[in-house]
Amino acid sequence: MMSQHKYLPATCVAAVMTALLFSGTANAQDSRQVKEPQTPAICIVLAAQMESGKAGAESRAPDTQLLQTAIDACRPGQAVRLRSRNGKTAFVSGALQLRSGVSLLIDSGVTLYASTRPLDYDRGAGTCGTNDDKGKGCKPFITIDHAKGSGIYGEGVIDGQGGERISGKEESWWQIARRAQRENNRQNVPRLIEITQSNDITLHNITLRNSPNFHVTLNQVDGFTAWGVRIDTPANARNTDGIDPISSRNITIANSYIRTGDDNVAIKAGNNGPTENITIRNNHFYSGHGMSIGSETNGGVSNVLIENLSMDGTTSGLRIKSDISRGGLVQNISYRNVCIRNVKAPIDFDTHYGKTATGDLIPQYRNIKLEHVQSLTPGKIILRGYDAARPIQFALQDVSVADKSSSQFEHVQLAGSDKVIFDSLAANPQQCTQAFAAYPELQTVSKRPQLDAQTARDFAYAEVLKYAGLPGKEQISPWDPRSEPIAADPQLTPDYIVDANAVPDGVRIFRQVQAAVNQAITDLDKGKTSRQRIHIFIKPGTYRELVYVPDTTVPITLYGSDAATTRITVNLDAATTGSSYTAQFSAQFSGTHQSIKAMHEGLKDRPTLGTFGTAVLWVKSPGFQAKNLTIENAYNKDKGNARADCQPGNCPDENSIYARSQMVHHQALAVMLDGADKSHFDGVRMLGFQDTLYMKSGKDGQTARQFFQRSYIEGDVDFIFGDATAYFFETEIKTLGERNSSYVGAPSTNVKSRYGFVFDHCRFTHDGSSHALAGKFSLARQWFHNERCTPYAPVPVPGYDCQIGEVDQFNSPTGTIRRQTLESVGKMVVMNSVIGAHINKKQPWSDWNKKGTLPYRPAQFSSDDYWANLLAAKIDPIKQMGYAGPFSPVRIFLAEFNNTEE
Known part of the structure; x- marks a missing residue:
C-alpha cells in the first residue's frame, strides 16, 4: 500500500518524506549515564510550625535562620529534611543558599513558601520589589553557587508566592512584572532557584510553583539532572520560565511536568560560553511558550536530544529563536517522538526573533533533525533562515502536521529534497494515542520517610537490643549477642550429636534433631547437666522432621558446619488438618518430654493447623541459638506459590469487599520464635514462601529480642x-x-x-x-x-x-x-x-x-x-x-x- 502524500503550496503544509540523516545528531545528548537520583542521607529533620493556609499569606520569614543554620551544619552528601508535624505543613523563608554537597529534602504534603517581603531578597540597594532600568535588585529564593553534588529532593512543594501581594505594597510580583512590560523597563523580582558555576546538581520529584520570575536557571553548570519535577504556574504569569540551561553542559531533564507562563524549557548560550550535551526526555508540557532554544545563542548550542515529549496548549511547540543582537551557531539538535496539539505555532525555527534587533551576531541553525513528530491540530509552521548563504539546515523523518496548517518558509535547506514536505496524519495515526498525560496531582503524604543522622543512632544495634519489658515500660537490660559468637571455640565438644547416617546410642548420638533436643531436656529435668548452655551439633544431611524447643532453664544451641548441606525440612501449610498432621508426625513426638509433647498436642486436634501450627522449627526457649543451618518449609517449593491461597472454585477477587477472608489460606512457617527472648541466629538460611519467619513477643507483649546476622531469608x-x-x-x-x-x-x-x-x-x-x-x-x-x-x-x-x-x-x-x-x-x-x-x-x-x-x-x-x-x-x-x-x-x-x- 502506498503512503499518503499531499504536496501543498508555500502557504500550506501536509504530506510525507524520509530524508537522509545528519551524522552530527547521533551524539546529541547528555554525555553522562543518568539514572533516577537517590535521596541522600539526612543530617537533620526540621518540623513545620505553621499551617499552609496561614503561611500563604504570611509576610514575614520566620524560618530563614532555622533553615540556613541547618543547611550550614550539614556535611556534604547529606540533606536537611523538612517534615510535617501535628497538621503543621508549612515553612516560610527568605533567601537561602545551599552549600556544596548539601541538599534539601521536602516531604510530601510539606510546602516551603518564599517570603513576600522584598527586604528578604534585596541586594543592598533597596530596589527589590520595584521597577527600574536594571532589574537585578533581588537575590534568588534559593541559590546554589560554586557547589558540587547539591540538590533538592522530595515529593513536597516550593512555592514562590508570585501571585500574592508583596508585603508593604498593593501589587504582587507578577503584577509589577506586567507593569514593567507596559512601562518598557525591568522588574526587580526574585527567581526561585538559581544555580551558578556548579557541578552535579539534582532536582528530584519536587514541585515548584508560583515563581515570581524564572523557576530554575543554570549558568555555567556542568552536570544537572531534573527528574520527576513538576512546575506549576499560571499561563499569564510573565517571565516565569520553567528550566533554563544557560552556558552549561551535560544536562538531563526527564519525566517531568511543566506548565508555566513563559518558556517551558529554554536552552540558552550567552557570553559565558556554549551550552552542549543536553537530554530532554519523557516530559509533558502544558501552558507555556514551548520547548525553546534561545533567544541568546551567541555562545553556541550543540548536541541536544529532545525525545518522548508531549505539548498540549503551549503557545509555541518546538522553537528555536534568535536574532542578530544575540545570535550564534545552533547545531546537532535532534527531536524524536514528539506529540503536539492545541499549539499556535507547532514548529517555529526563526532567526529574526527581535523585530528591531541590531548587531552582527548572526544566528545559524544547522544539522537539525525531526523524527516521528506529529502536530494533531492546525497551527503555523515557521522556518526562517537568516539568508541564502546561511539557511536553516534540517532533515525530516515521519513528521506530520494537521490539515489547514499555515506556513512561512524562508532560506530553508532540507536534506535530500528541495521542498519542505510533511507526512499526512493518516500515515501514522497511533503514534500519539497514549502520549498526552493529565498534570499529576500532588501526593499529600510522604511515602518514603527518612531518618536524620541523629535519630538513626537510636536504631543502632546496641540501642535496639538493650531494652526489655512490657510495652511502654521497657527497662535497660543489656544484651550483646555479637560479643558471644555461637559455637566459636574450635575445641568445643558438643553435648549431643545428630547424624543421619550414624548408629544412635540414645545418649549422645541421634539420627533426628528432635530426639537430641528431647534428650537434652530430659537430662536437664533429671539434673544430669550443670552446663550454662547445651550444644547440639548437627552433621550435614537432610532431616525431614519438625523440631520443637520448649521453654528451658538452660539455653540450647543448634549448630552445623555448613548451612548449604545441613537442612531441616517439612512440607506443612496452614490448611493442613489436625488429623493429617497427627498421621504424619505423632510417631515423632511419641515418648518425648512432656513439654515437647504439650506443643504437639496443642495442634493435633485442630480442624486445620492455621498459620502458627506450621512451623518447622518452633522455639519457646529464651537464649536459643542456631548457626550454619537451613530451615525450610517445603510447601509448594516444587511447583511455585502463585496460586497458593486459592482452591479451584474458591478464589474470590482479592480486591473485593471481603478481600482474602474467604480464601483457603496456605501460610507455611519455616521458623517460629514464640516469646523466645535473646534468640541469636548466625549463618542460618530460612526458606519458605508466605510467612517464612514469625517472631512473637512474650506474655502480655513482653519484649522478645531476636538477632540475625550473616543469614538468608526468602519468601x-x-x-x-x-x-x-x-x-x-x-x-x-x-x-x-x-x-x-x-x-x-x-x-x-x-x-x-x-x-x-x-x-x-x-x-x-x-x-x-x-x-x-x-x-x-x-x-x-x-x-x-x-x-x-x-x-x-x-x-x-x-x-x-x-x-x-x-x-x-x-x-x-x-x-x-x-x-x-x-x-x-x-x-x-x-x-x-x-x-x-x-x-x-x-x-x-x-x-x-x-x-x-x-x-x-x-x-x-x-x-x-x-x-x-x-x-x-x-x-x-x-x-x-x-x-x-x-x-x-x-x-x-x-x-x-x-x-x-x-
Whole structure:
C-alpha cells in the first residue's frame, strides 16, 4: 500500500518524506549515564510550625535562620529534611543558599513558601520589589553557587508566592512584572532557584510553583539532572520560565511536568560560553511558550536530544529563536517522538526573533533533525533562515502536521529534497494515542520517610537490643549477642550429636534433631547437666522432621558446619488438618518430654493447623541459638506459590469487599520464635514462601529480642512478621516474585513498644522474575492483626459502620474493633542497606489491603499518623483509647536511613 502524500503550496503544509540523516545528531545528548537520583542521607529533620493556609499569606520569614543554620551544619552528601508535624505543613523563608554537597529534602504534603517581603531578597540597594532600568535588585529564593553534588529532593512543594501581594505594597510580583512590560523597563523580582558555576546538581520529584520570575536557571553548570519535577504556574504569569540551561553542559531533564507562563524549557548560550550535551526526555508540557532554544545563542548550542515529549496548549511547540543582537551557531539538535496539539505555532525555527534587533551576531541553525513528530491540530509552521548563504539546515523523518496548517518558509535547506514536505496524519495515526498525560496531582503524604543522622543512632544495634519489658515500660537490660559468637571455640565438644547416617546410642548420638533436643531436656529435668548452655551439633544431611524447643532453664544451641548441606525440612501449610498432621508426625513426638509433647498436642486436634501450627522449627526457649543451618518449609517449593491461597472454585477477587477472608489460606512457617527472648541466629538460611519467619513477643507483649546476622531469608508475602523486637544485620532478604504482589515484612508491633524490626547493612534482593523486575513490591505492610472491620475508610456495604468495642467482629453491616487491634501498628526501619529494583521506589511501604475492603488500613509512618487516623475514623484517642495526648516525642513506625538502590 502506498503512503499518503499531499504536496501543498508555500502557504500550506501536509504530506510525507524520509530524508537522509545528519551524522552530527547521533551524539546529541547528555554525555553522562543518568539514572533516577537517590535521596541522600539526612543530617537533620526540621518540623513545620505553621499551617499552609496561614503561611500563604504570611509576610514575614520566620524560618530563614532555622533553615540556613541547618543547611550550614550539614556535611556534604547529606540533606536537611523538612517534615510535617501535628497538621503543621508549612515553612516560610527568605533567601537561602545551599552549600556544596548539601541538599534539601521536602516531604510530601510539606510546602516551603518564599517570603513576600522584598527586604528578604534585596541586594543592598533597596530596589527589590520595584521597577527600574536594571532589574537585578533581588537575590534568588534559593541559590546554589560554586557547589558540587547539591540538590533538592522530595515529593513536597516550593512555592514562590508570585501571585500574592508583596508585603508593604498593593501589587504582587507578577503584577509589577506586567507593569514593567507596559512601562518598557525591568522588574526587580526574585527567581526561585538559581544555580551558578556548579557541578552535579539534582532536582528530584519536587514541585515548584508560583515563581515570581524564572523557576530554575543554570549558568555555567556542568552536570544537572531534573527528574520527576513538576512546575506549576499560571499561563499569564510573565517571565516565569520553567528550566533554563544557560552556558552549561551535560544536562538531563526527564519525566517531568511543566506548565508555566513563559518558556517551558529554554536552552540558552550567552557570553559565558556554549551550552552542549543536553537530554530532554519523557516530559509533558502544558501552558507555556514551548520547548525553546534561545533567544541568546551567541555562545553556541550543540548536541541536544529532545525525545518522548508531549505539548498540549503551549503557545509555541518546538522553537528555536534568535536574532542578530544575540545570535550564534545552533547545531546537532535532534527531536524524536514528539506529540503536539492545541499549539499556535507547532514548529517555529526563526532567526529574526527581535523585530528591531541590531548587531552582527548572526544566528545559524544547522544539522537539525525531526523524527516521528506529529502536530494533531492546525497551527503555523515557521522556518526562517537568516539568508541564502546561511539557511536553516534540517532533515525530516515521519513528521506530520494537521490539515489547514499555515506556513512561512524562508532560506530553508532540507536534506535530500528541495521542498519542505510533511507526512499526512493518516500515515501514522497511533503514534500519539497514549502520549498526552493529565498534570499529576500532588501526593499529600510522604511515602518514603527518612531518618536524620541523629535519630538513626537510636536504631543502632546496641540501642535496639538493650531494652526489655512490657510495652511502654521497657527497662535497660543489656544484651550483646555479637560479643558471644555461637559455637566459636574450635575445641568445643558438643553435648549431643545428630547424624543421619550414624548408629544412635540414645545418649549422645541421634539420627533426628528432635530426639537430641528431647534428650537434652530430659537430662536437664533429671539434673544430669550443670552446663550454662547445651550444644547440639548437627552433621550435614537432610532431616525431614519438625523440631520443637520448649521453654528451658538452660539455653540450647543448634549448630552445623555448613548451612548449604545441613537442612531441616517439612512440607506443612496452614490448611493442613489436625488429623493429617497427627498421621504424619505423632510417631515423632511419641515418648518425648512432656513439654515437647504439650506443643504437639496443642495442634493435633485442630480442624486445620492455621498459620502458627506450621512451623518447622518452633522455639519457646529464651537464649536459643542456631548457626550454619537451613530451615525450610517445603510447601509448594516444587511447583511455585502463585496460586497458593486459592482452591479451584474458591478464589474470590482479592480486591473485593471481603478481600482474602474467604480464601483457603496456605501460610507455611519455616521458623517460629514464640516469646523466645535473646534468640541469636548466625549463618542460618530460612526458606519458605508466605510467612517464612514469625517472631512473637512474650506474655502480655513482653519484649522478645531476636538477632540475625550473616543469614538468608526468602519468601513472597509477609515472610518476616510478628510483634517481637528483631535486628537483622548483614543478612540477605530475598523476595520470590511469582505472585504479582509481595511484602517483605508484616510487623505488628504495639504502638507503645520501643522497637519493632530493624534491618542494618542488609541486602534486599529478588529472583529476577517479571513481577520483581516491574518494581512494584513492598518492603512491608503493617499487619492489621485480628481485624474484622476497618474504621479507616468507607466500605461499600449499605449501612456499614465499624466502631471501637470489646471484641473484633463484623456482623454485616456493622462491626467492632478492639483497642488492642488498633494499637498493633507495626514498626520497621531499614538502614545502611541495599534495596533491589523489585521494591517500589516511590512507595515501598504498602497499605494493609485495598481501600474499600474490610481489612484495609493505610500505612502509618509515625505516631502522628496514628493519631490523625484515629481522629479521622471518629475515634477519640483521649476518651476512647485512654491517651493523655499525642505521643511526644513522635514515635517512628516506618522509616529509612542511608540506603542505596540497585
